Amino acid sequence: MIGRRRLLQGAGSTLAMGTGLLPQLAAAQGAPLTSGLPSGEYDTAALDALPGKKPLIKLSYRPPNYETPVGYFKEVFTPNDAFFVRYHLAGIPDQIDAQAWKLRIGGEAASGILELTLAELQSGFPQVEVAAVCQCSGNRRGLSDPHVPGVQWGLGAMGNAIWKGARLKDVLAKVGLKPEAIELVLNGTDGPVIDKTPDFIKSIPVWKALDENTIIAHSMNGAPLPLLNGAPMRLIVPGWTATYWMKHLVSIDAVAKPFDGFWMKSAYRIPTGKFPVIDRFLTQETPANTPITEMVVNSIITAPAPGQRHKAGQAVKVRGIAWDGGYGISRVEVSSDGGKLWRDAALGKDSGRFSFRPWSFRFTPAKAGRYTVLARASNRAGQTQAETLIFNPAGYHNNVPRPLTVAVS
Amino acid sequence: MIKFAIAALLLTASAAAYAEEKPVALKDAPGRDAVEGNCGACHSLDYIRTNSVFMSRQVWTAEVNKMIGPFGAPIAPEDANKIIDYLAKNYGK
Numbered sequence: 001m002i003g004r005r006r007l008l009q010g011a012g013s014t015l016a017m018g019t020g021l022l023p024q025l026a027a028a029q030g031a032p033l034t035s036g037l038p039s040g041e042y043d044t045a046a047l048d049a050l051p052g053k054k055p056l057i058k059l060s061y062r063p064p065n066y067e068t069p070v071g072y073f074k075e076v077f078t079p080n081d082a083f084f085v086r087y088h089l090a091g092i093p094d095q096i097d098a099q100a101w102k103l104r105i106g107g108e109a110a111s112g113i114l115e116l117t118l119a120e121l122q123s124g125f126p127q128v129e130v131a132a133v134c135q136c137s138g139n140r141r142g143l144s145d146p147h148v149p150g151v152q153w154g155l156g157a158m159g160n161a162i163w164k165g166a167r168l169k170d171v172l173a174k175v176g177l178k179p180e181a182i183e184l185v186l187n188g189t190d191g192p193v194i195d196k197t198p199d200f201i202k203s204i205p206v207w208k209a210l211d212e213n214t215i216i217a218h219s220m221n222g223a224p225l226p227l228l229n230g231a232p233m234r235l236i237v238p239g240w241t242a243t244y245w246m247k248h249l250v251s252i253d254a255v256a257k258p259f260d261g262f263w264m265k266s267a268y269r270i271p272t273g274k275f276p277v278i279d280r281f282l283t284q285e286t287p288a289n290t291p292i293t294e295m296v297v298n299s300i301i302t303a304p305a306p307g308q309r310h311k312a313g314q315a316v317k318v319r320g321i322a323w324d325g326g327y328g329i330s331r332v333e334v335s336s337d338g339g340k341l342w343r344d345a346a347l348g349k350d351s352g353r354f355s356f357r358p359w360s361f362r363f364t365p366a367k368a369g370r371y372t373v374l375a376r377a378s379n380r381a382g383q384t385q386a387e388t389l390i391f392n393p394a395g396y397h398n399n400v401p402r403p404l405t406v407a408v409s
Numbered sequence: 410m411i412k413f414a415i416a417a418l419l420l421t422a423s424a425a426a427y428a429e430e431k432p433v434a435l436k437d438a439p440g441r442d443a444v445e446g447n448c449g450a451c452h453s454l455d456y457i458r459t460n461s462v463f464m465s466r467q468v469w470t471a472e473v474n475k476m477i478g479p480f481g482a483p484i485a486p487e488d489a490n491k492i493i494d495y496l497a498k499n500y501g502k
């Protein structure tokens with residue numbers, strides 16, 4: 001039914017070739033990398049196209065971890081074929097049979113059990129759409145100072161799409177939850193290369209599962225989910241980081257005790273109380289650390305391009321996007337003097353509180369020189385991007401404004 | 410052209426290859442075989458290069474122990490020492 005990739009074979013052939021033959025092929029080839037990443041990334045990352053994808057910034061081949069070049073964020077919705085790809089473990093499906101797919105919903109804290117085909121997901125429940133940012137928890141890890149181990153993501157482990165599917169709460173209502181249900185455990189078909197490696201399994205609190213915006217999606221930007229973004233169905237947890245957005249979803253189990261798998265207990269955790277986040281996953285929290293939940297408010301400048309030349313007396317058009325954990329962007333400010341004076345940018349079309357929000361700003365430099373442009377976003381919960389890095393061992397939640405140097409002659 | 414030829418060869422060698430996984434060269438030094446043979450069984454070796462250069466011997470040791478412990482990598486103790494030594498000397502700070 002599901003072609004699961006066991007890449008040991010592939011690894012062998014690669015290794016045989018990796019012992020000195022043409023090593024220059026592995027060198028970075030035109031990948032548009034931001035500054036501040038580990039030095040080893042600049043001669044390793046490369047533009048490379050996965051099946052069905054445009055060339056993206058390859059950080060690792062196996063499992064595939066590819067980020068979206070920043071140029072794609074000029075559009076509010078990220079094209080499916082440019083959407084970032086992230087897997088933890090190399091046992092990933094190289095094909096899926098959407099017709100034969102079954103999602104099982106049950107567990108000890110469910111009243112019943114249900115098996116859903118793709119067709120039943122599409123026809124048996126009201127279909128809803130939500131525009132939402134999917135951002136890897138580790139986006140910008142590569143910019144941590146000091147650097148921390150992990151996939152060294154730059155700015156592009158994120159994307160925004162219109163997701164379509166059935167509400168998880170509607171599916172759960174059909175199965176029935178017992179009063180003792182506290183978490184929903186999620187699994188997809190991707191898994192480890194060797195049996196001893198913990199399968200990638202996550203859980204979410206019942207209250208988040210019952211949120212009307214949490215959906216089991218089969219469609220992304222009007223097309224079926226791409227294979228590498230979770231076909232034929234994945235969970236969409238708007239506002240929360242992508243670690244909970246389980247791809248290739250095959251089971252959802254209601255449980256009465258906190259799920260204690262590796263990917264909940266030991267990974268994707270932040271120091272308790274260190275970040276200004278509102279949503280907490282209390283059944284998984286300890287005094288020392290707590291699961292990452294919602295995204296922190298953030299923004300990126302998408303124009304002008306670095307290196308673009310400008311003339312004194314002519315307007316510099318600054319554009320970008322902002323997003324947060326689903327409270328909605330209330331304000332974006334821009335500075336053209338390195339952060340001394342801030343002025344309001346104009347907010348563009350609102351596609352919903354979980355979406356990228358475009359913004360624009362213009363300033364006219366009176367004289368030649370180098371101008372340091374910064375943007376900072378605030379949300380309706382009263383949060384603003386951090387002025388300095390809140391360091392944490394996994395490099396999460398980096399929302400420090402990134403300076404762009406604008407040269408004016 | 411060369412890139413193309415290599416890709417074709419890799420695809421022939423490994424019909425299951427997901428992408429065109431190109432060889433990721435590591436520095437030629439003692440212990441490289443142990444790194445390629447053990448680490449490369451579960452993940453491509455670009456993980457090592459992109460995670461440099463900033464990790465001390467202590468941090469590399471913790472990474473290798475994480476692979477052996479929670480991730481269950483079947484790495485023999487003598488290989489583990491070779492791997493840590495290689496990573497600390499060639500990709501450590």
